[in-house]
Amino acid sequence: MPYEPPPYDEPPFDPYLDAPPPDDWAPPAADASGPARRSARVAAPGVASGVRPSVYATPLEALKTVYGYDAFRGDQRQIVEHVVSGGDAVVLMPTGGGKSVCYQVPALVREGTGLVVSPLIALMHDQVDALVANGVRAAYLNSTQAPDERARVERAYVAGELDLLYVAPERLNGEQTLRLLERGTLSVIAIDEAHCVSQWGHDFRPDYLALGGLGERFPGVPRLALTATATPETHREITERLRLPSARHFVASFDRPNIRYRIDAKTEPRRQLLDFIRSQPEGAAGIVYALSRNSVEQTATYLAGQGIDAIPYHAGLDAATRARHQSRFLREDGVVVVATIAFGMGIDKPDVRFVAHIDLPKSVEGYYQETGRAGRDGLPAQAWMAYGLGDVVQQRRMIQQSDGDRAIQQRQGQHLDAMLALCETVGCRRQNLLAYFGQASQPCGNCDTCLTPPETWDGLVPAQKLLSTVVRLKRERNQAFGAGHLIDILRGASTDRVRKLGHESLTTYGIGADLSEQDWRSVIRQLLARGLLVAQGEYGTLALSEASGGVLRGETPVPLRRDVIGRASRSGGGARKASAADQLAPQHRDLFEALRAWRADQAREQGVPAYIVFGDATLRALAEHRPASLEALSGISGIGERKREAYGAAVLAVIAAH
CATH class of the missing domain: 1.10.10.10 (Winged helix-like DNA-binding domain superfamily/Winged helix DNA-binding domain)
Incomplete structure (x- = not known):
C-alpha cells in the first residue's frame, strides 16, 4: 500500500520553556555597599571566579583569551565594535555562524552584566556550562533552581560579580525580575532567537512581544536582536516589535556550504531513512524529525531494531525520560534522536553530522532552522528528507482545518507553497533556499540536484x-x-x-x-x-x-x-562512510582517537557534554600539529587561557604518549 502519513499532533508543549517566577518572589535585600565593581568574586552556582581581569581592554583580547580564537569571523568584528560603542543591532546570521560571540564579547568588554534572553532552559544550561569552562562568570535564573540557588545568583548580579546572566522571556514579564535588574548594571541586552517575536514566523512565542519595552526600562544599554532564520518580512517585524528603529542591521549570508541538501521521493520512508543513516560516518550523531509523537515512537523502535542507537523525544514523554535522552544525545557518540519539533532549539551540540525529515516541514524557515542544527562545527554534514504525495495532501488539509482566519490560512499556504517549491525544484536547492531569504547565489555543486541533475x-x-x-x-x-x-x-x-x-x-x-x-x-x-x-x-x-x-x-x-526512486540504496547506502578519524591522514588517526577517549573521560567526570571540553575541530588540530608545550597550545584554535590551564598538561601528556 502507498504510504499515508500518521495523524498530525499539534505542536507540543515544550518542557524546556521557562515559567514565570512565583507570586511571592522578591529580590534579595540590598547590600549596604550597593553595586560593586566586576572585579569582586563570589562562589555562586555556575560562576567561575578568580580567573581573569574584570574588563578586557579590547574585543580581540577577550576573543583570544576566553575563546582561543585569533580573529573574528565574517561580520562579528563590526557587530562587536558597534555594540561595544553603545549601538543597537539586529543580527541575522546562520546557525553555526557565531552569533553568541556578538553579544558575549561586548559583555566582557563593557562594564556591567550582559543580559541574555534565551527561550529554552536547556540552551541556557549548555551555554552557561560552556562559558564557565572558558573562565567566564556566567549564570542563569530559571525555574529549575532551588530558592537559595537563585538568591545566590541574584546577589552576585546585584554585586556586579557576573559577566553574563541568562533568563527566559517569560521571567522578564514579571515586575520582580525587572526590579532586580534595575538594582544592578547591565552592559548589553541580547535577545536570542528573535524570530520568535514574529506572529508570521515559524516559532511565534507571545512572551517575546513584551521585550520591546526593555529599551525604555533600561535606557542607554545597547540591545541586540539575533536570529538564524528571518525572511525580509520577519526581519521588519523583529525591528518594529522590539522597538529598534535606530539599530544597525547586519545580515550575513544564510549559506551553510558544509551542509549537503538532499530530498528523495518517499516510497518506504523508514527503509529509506535507515539506508541514509547507514551511509553516514561511523559513530555519527543525528536528528530525525517527524510530525507526530506516534511516528516518532514507531520510527525510533524500527531504527533500534535495525541496530541503530536511536531514542525518541517528544512532549508526551515524562520529564525524566526526556532529560535522560537529551543527556545521552549530548554526551555520547553515535546517538540518533527521533523527535518532534519540541527538540532542537535548545541543543548546542556542534558535531551533529546529519538532520533527516521523514515528514514535510510546514515552512522553509522551519526547515532551514532544523537542518541548521547539523554541522555547526563547520565540518561536512547532510540534510536529508523523504517527501511524497501524502505530505502535500496532509499539509493542505491541516491549513484548511486550522482555526486561523483567512489571512492566517493564506499565509500558511504561502509558507507551504515555498516549501513545495524547494522540494520540486529542478535547479540548485541551495539557490532556491537562499532566494527565499532574499539572497542571490550561484549553483552550489553540493546538493542532490547539482550532483545529479533531475530529468x-x-x-x-x-x-x-x-x-x-x-x-x-x-x-x-x-x-x-x-x-x-x-x-x-x-x-x-x-x-x-x-x-x-x-x-x-x-x-x-x-x-x-x-x-x-x-x-x-x-x-x-x-x-x-x-x-x-x-x-x-x-x-x-x-x-x-x-x-x-x-x-x-x-x-x-x-x-x-x-x-529517481531508490537513489540511496543504489548509491551504496548500506555501507557507512569513513569515521571522523579516517578523514585524517593515517599518521594522525591514533592520536585523534586517543584525544577523543581522553575527552570522553573528562566530560564524564565533569558531567558535561564532550564538546564543552573541546570540539572535534580542536582535537583534529591537536592531532595534526602535535604541540609540545603550553605556549604552543595557544596557537590551537579553540583553546583559550582557562582551557589551557585546566587541560594543557593532560593534553600534552596524551600527545607525548603518541
Missing part, C-alpha cells in the same frame, strides 16, 4: 488525463475521490471499489496504463505543489483549481521532474 519530461498529456477524470466524476456523478482511487481508474485496475461504483464505464478508465502507480503519484504530487490541482476536505479528495483550465485547454505547459 524533466512533458507532463501535459498525463495531467490532462487526470484532470479530465476529476471533471467527469464531478459532472456526471457528483463524486470526488482521493489520489488512490483516481490512479486505479486511470490505470484500469479492476478493484472491488471500481466495479461497485461502475467506474469501468468512464471514458478515461484505463487511459493511463502506460504509467506506473508511483509515476501517477508523482504527477499528482507535482500538480498539487503547483496549484494545478487542489485537495479538499477531511479525506483529501482532489478537485480542479482556477489554474486547471489552462492545462485542460493545452495552454499551460506542465514540465515535471522525473523521480
